[in-house]
Amino acid sequence: MPFEILNKQELVPTIYLMNIAAPGIARKAQPGQFVILRIDEKGERIPLTIADFDRKNGSITMIFQAVGRTTMHLASMKAGDELLDFIGPLGNPAHIEKVGTVILVGGGVGVAPVFPQTRAFKEAGNKVISIIGARSANLLLWEDRMRKVSDELFITTDDGTKGHHGFVTDIVKKILESGEKVDRVVAIGPPVMMRAVAGVTRPFNVKTIVSLNSIMVDGTGMCGACRVLVGNETKFACVDGPEFDAHLVDFTLLMNRLAIYQPEEKMALEKYKCEREGCKC
Amino acid sequence: MLERQKMPVQDAKIRATNFNEVALGFSEKQAIEEAKRCIQCKKPSCMKGCPVEVKIPAFLKYVAEGDLDSAIKEIKTDNALPAVCGRVCPQETQCEQVCVLSKKGASVSIGRLERFVSDRERKKGVDTPEKPKPTGKKIAVVGSGPAGLTAAADLAKMGHSVTIFEALHEAGGVLIYGIPEFRLPKEIVRAEVEYVKKLGITVLLDHVIGKIENVDELLSEFDAVFLGTGAGLPVFMNIDGENLNGVYSANEFLTRVNLMKSYKFPEYATPIKKGKSVVVVGGGNVAMDSARCALRLGAGHVTIVYRRGEEEMPARAEEIEHAKEEGIIFRLLTNPVRIIGDGKNWVTHVECINMHLCEPDTSGRCKPAPTSGTEHKIEADVVIIAIGTSPNPLVPRTTKGLEITKHGTIVAKENGETTKIGVYAGGDAITGSATVISAMGAGKKAARAIDEYLKGQ
Numbered sequence: 067m068p069f070e071i072l073n074k075q076e077l078v079p080t081i082y083l084m085n086i087a088a089p090g091i092a093r094k095a096q097p098g099q100f101v102i103l104r105i106d107e108k109g110e111r112i113p114l115t116i117a118d119f120d121r122k123n124g125s126i127t128m129i130f131q132a133v134g135r136t137t138m139h140l141a142s143m144k145a146g147d148e149l150l151d152f153i154g155p156l157g158n159p160a161h162i163e164k165v166g167t168v169i170l171v172g173g174g175v176g177v178a179p180v181f182p183q184t185r186a187f188k189e190a191g192n193k194v195i196s197i198i199g200a201r202s203a204n205l206l207l208w209e210d211r212m213r214k215v216s217d218e219l220f221i222t223t224d225d226g227t228k229g230h231h232g233f234v235t236d237i238v239k240k241i242l243e244s245g246e247k248v249d250r251v252v253a254i255g256p257p258v259m260m261r262a263v264a265g266v267t268r269p270f271n272v273k274t275i276v277s278l279n280s281i282m283v284d285g286t287g288m289c290g291a292c293r294v295l296v297g298n299e300t301k302f303a304c305v306d307g308p309e310f311d312a313h314l315v316d317f318t319l320l321m322n323r324l325a326i327y328q329p330e331e332k333m334a335l336e337k338y339k340c341e342r343e344g345c346k347c
Numbered sequence: 348m349l350e351r352q353k354m355p356v357q358d359a360k361i362r363a364t365n366f367n368e369v370a371l372g373f374s375e376k377q378a379i380e381e382a383k384r385c386i387q388c389k390k391p392s393c394m395k396g397c398p399v400e401v402k403i404p405a406f407l408k409y410v411a412e413g414d415l416d417s418a419i420k421e422i423k424t425d426n427a428l429p430a431v432c433g434r435v436c437p438q439e440t441q442c443e444q445v446c447v448l449s450k451k452g453a454s455v456s457i458g459r460l461e462r463f464v465s466d467r468e469r470k471k472g473v474d475t476p477e478k479p480k481p482t483g484k485k486i487a488v489v490g491s492g493p494a495g496l497t498a499a500a501d502l503a504k505m506g507h508s509v510t511i512f513e514a515l516h517e518a519g520g521v522l523i524y525g526i527p528e529f530r531l532p533k534e535i536v537r538a539e540v541e542y543v544k545k546l547g548i549t550v551l552l553d554h555v556i557g558k559i560e561n562v563d564e565l566l567s568e569f570d571a572v573f574l575g576t577g578a579g580l581p582v583f584m585n586i587d588g589e590n591l592n593g594v595y596s597a598n599e600f601l602t603r604v605n606l607m608k609s610y611k612f613p614e615y616a617t618p619i620k621k622g623k624s625v626v627v628v629g630g631g632n633v634a635m636d637s638a639r640c641a642l643r644l645g646a647g648h649v650t651i652v653y654r655r656g657e658e659e660m661p662a663r664a665e666e667i668e669h670a671k672e673e674g675i676i677f678r679l680l681t682n683p684v685r686i687i688g689d690g691k692n693w694v695t696h697v698e699c700i701n702m703h704l705c706e707p708d709t710s711g712r713c714k715p716a717p718t719s720g721t722e723h724k725i726e727a728d729v730v731i732i733a734i735g736t737s738p739n740p741l742v743p744r745t746t747k748g749l750e751i752t753k754h755g756t757i758v759a760k761e762n763g764e765t766t767k768i769g770v771y772a773g774g775d776a777i778t779g780s781a782t783v784i785s786a787m788g789a790g791k792k793a794a795r796a797i798d799e800y801l802k803g804q
């Protein structure tokens with residue numbers, strides 16, 4: 067049962083938005099959940115967060131960064147093309163409730179999964195402060211959308227081309243130090259960023275939630291590839307997560323395990339480029 | 348008495364370097380000779396050993412007469428997956444164990460003959476089965492392993508409309524993601540699944556029940572539900588170092604190799620770590636399969652570490668024999684105590700301790716105990732943990748009123764009836780890891796019970 071790509075758009079360099087026709091999944095999707103897709107018979111199964119869903123049109127929105135063979139292949143596809151497999155909604159929905167004031171932090175492509183949660187926390191009656199960060203202004207995602215669902219929005223760039231010159235953690239720290247009562251922090255982005263946010267919020271004892279992007283195969287709890295240590299217990303990110311209490315997560319292990327296939331990923335990417343662009347090899 | 352025919356196999360040295368099937372199959376002449384050994388018992392004891400009730404003497408008679416078309420027809424009235432069973436059924440503890448000839452030397456090679464006639468039919472082109480009169484009843488089958496496929500096939504033959512929901516992108520359960528190509532070619536599993544589909548069954552892949560739909564929702568669309576979700580949750584040992592890079596659960600390792608075809612990486616996109624020194628922990632079929640896959644991926648040494656002795660190994664004797672021939676090293680009465688890394692999070696060694704057997708435990712096997720002071724290290728850059736699996740909690744967690752045991756298995760009666768009305772279950776999901784044929788037997792029983800239930804509605 068192939069799944070049609072309804073549209074594709076390059077949002078900022080290397081980051082793409084794609085809508086997929088998947089009415090069954092759209093009917094059930096909740097913020098915080100993800101899908102696993104496989105492009106074709108020889109493809110790898112890769113997880114991507116559900117960045118948005120449209121129950122009426124039966125479609126799922128994903129935002130992904132082209133970093134390797136599969137995501138680059140995906141980026142080369144266009145509206146009307148089909149994906150062989152599209153599985154979901156996987157993982158547990160984000161825990162959305164009225165707690166008071168919530169800070170939502172999205173780093174890089176992590177802004178995409180943070181958006182539906184920001185909207186949901188706002189709808190649940192919370193005061194929502196969001197912080198979105200990128201390396202540079204031209205890589206900043208979904209500023210408009212985020213602004214619409216936030217009471218306050220902060221922007222940071224590593225190179226200072228827009229907003230605060232520095233990291234998202236600088237802003238989190240400033241807010242917490244200002245004495246504002248913050249009841250929850252949600253941070254999604256690269257593991258280094260999530261670890262840094264956890265480090266900033268720990269001394270203030272603010273409950274902090276992160277979404278872990280460990281390597282996955284089946285996404286149903288069958289293989290254990292996605293295992294992470296949380297509070298010194300082994301958990302499977304695909305079925306026990308992907309969200310966990312940031313103060314209990316072993317981020318070093320997460321980062322180590324994300325590097326398992328680096329040499330193979332490099333080789334696969336080179337082969338992919340060779341086949342696409344033609345080369346002398 | 349005629350002598351038992353030998354199964355031709357690929358030479359051990361050559362097969363250790365490829366994923367082609369190890370056993371090559373009987374020739375027609377061999378098959379007929381072998382079938383002639385059956386003495387056509389009036390009260391055939393062999394049939395008591397077959398959970399799906401294949402009419403063994405009847406099909407053997409056809410083979411002996413050279414009427415191979417009738418032979419396969421006879422088998423298929425009871426068994427929808429004969430080419431699979433002929434390969435992976437533990438016949439030595441099933442039908443062949445209770446064949447009268449086994450007392451007088453060697454039983455008839457029932458499984459191998461089943462394999463022969465179904466392989467022949469597949470090469471020739473499989474007949475489309477007749478479709479019975481529809482009953483108008485709809486049944487959802489969750490899981491497409493041997494239990495689900497058998498229940499679905501039997502229900503379809505009774506005239507019910509059946510839809511299978513499968514979480515993965517291919518149907519077959521362990522037959523597809525677990526058992527490797529060299530023991531059970533995937534092309535054969537696909538062909539048997541195609542046959543099941545020809546009975547009129549719809550197979551919906553990529554459908555994780557409990558996520559896209561739960562059992563209660565299925566019950567509003569279907570008249571009954573069969574759960575054949577297997578026992579796919581990997582068990583770890585909870586020892587130090589288990590999360591190091593290079594340490595796999597057998598499920599992950601085998602899924603990458605079989606389902607994702609990572610032995611063909613980079614042509615297929617899913618990578619796998621090809622170790623130089625591989626240690627596999629466990630003594631069942633899963634451990635043998637993992638070890639033999641690692642060897643075929645190019646490992647220099649593959650060592651199986653098992654805490655009991657060879658007698659106690661749950662793997663089939665034939666698989667242990669094949670593994671030995673291929674050069675797998677067996678370290679018996681040995682148990683890992685921790686896994687050691689290089690400081691950069693990559694595994695380098697497994698520290699083990701010697702074990703000795705004490706008095707038998709409740710399972711009748713001897714309980715092993717560590718011998719202190721015997722700690723030693725085995726070099727390893729890949730470690731595969733194959734010490735067992737338990738049922739996946741996804742369905743029980745999302746189904747109201749479905750009771751499970753403290754081991755996570757679904758509570759069900761002999762006929763598959765669960766604690767929830769209209770919901771039946773069978774296979775590894777209720778027994779924990781068992782065998783293909785016991786799962787098929789459970790699927791068959793549940794199909795009968797579901798039929799009864801629907802008639803009473």
Ligand SMILES: Cc1cc2nc3c(=O)[nH]c(=O)nc-3n(C[C@H](O)[C@H](O)[C@H](O)COP(=O)(O)OP(=O)(O)OC[C@H]3O[C@@H](n4cnc5c(N)ncnc54)[C@H](O)[C@@H]3O)c2cc1C
Nearest residue numbers: 100112113114115129130131133134135136137279280331
């Ligand atoms: C639950 C979950 C949700 C995710 N959601 C998104 C999303 O919404 N958008 C998105 O762009 N990505 C997301 N990811 C990450 C995405 O799955 C990977 O980027 C993708 O698998 C890379 O595949 P590839 O073949 O293109 O690259 P590969 O060749 O596999 O990897 C290329 C590079 O990316 C890094 N990488 C590989 N896997 C991951 C990973 N899981 N996380 C981070 N870096 C990785 C590698 O270390 C390497 O440097 C998510 C991951 C998980 C587990």
Ligand SMILES: Cc1cc2nc3c(=O)[nH]c(=O)nc-3n(C[C@H](O)[C@H](O)[C@H](O)COP(=O)(O)OP(=O)(O)OC[C@H]3O[C@@H](n4cnc5c(N)ncnc54)[C@H](O)[C@@H]3O)c2cc1C
Nearest residue numbers: 490492493494514520521525556577774775781782783786
């Ligand atoms: C490596 C290995 C080697 C083996 N070798 C042998 C052998 O030689 N001989 C032998 O007799 N037995 C062998 N076994 C055991 C045998 O394979 C199993 O006992 C048998 O497959 C159990 O069948 P089943 O139908 O109950 O479950 P499975 O085969 O496990 O099938 C269950 C199916 O349900 C699907 N599923 C699970 N949850 C959901 C859900 N929520 N929604 C939708 N689908 C779901 C799974 O994806 C899977 O496809 C082996 C097992 C392994 C792992």
Ligand code: SF4
Nearest residue numbers: 385386388393446447
């Ligand atoms: S018990 Fe053995 S000899 Fe007797 S009918 Fe069965 S297969 Fe033939």
Ligand code: SF4
Nearest residue numbers: 397432436441442458
């Ligand atoms: S299905 Fe298995 S147990 Fe039954 S006759 Fe065939 S090999 Fe024997």
Ligand code: FES
Nearest residue numbers: 285287289290304
């Ligand atoms: S991805 Fe296989 S268990 Fe989580």
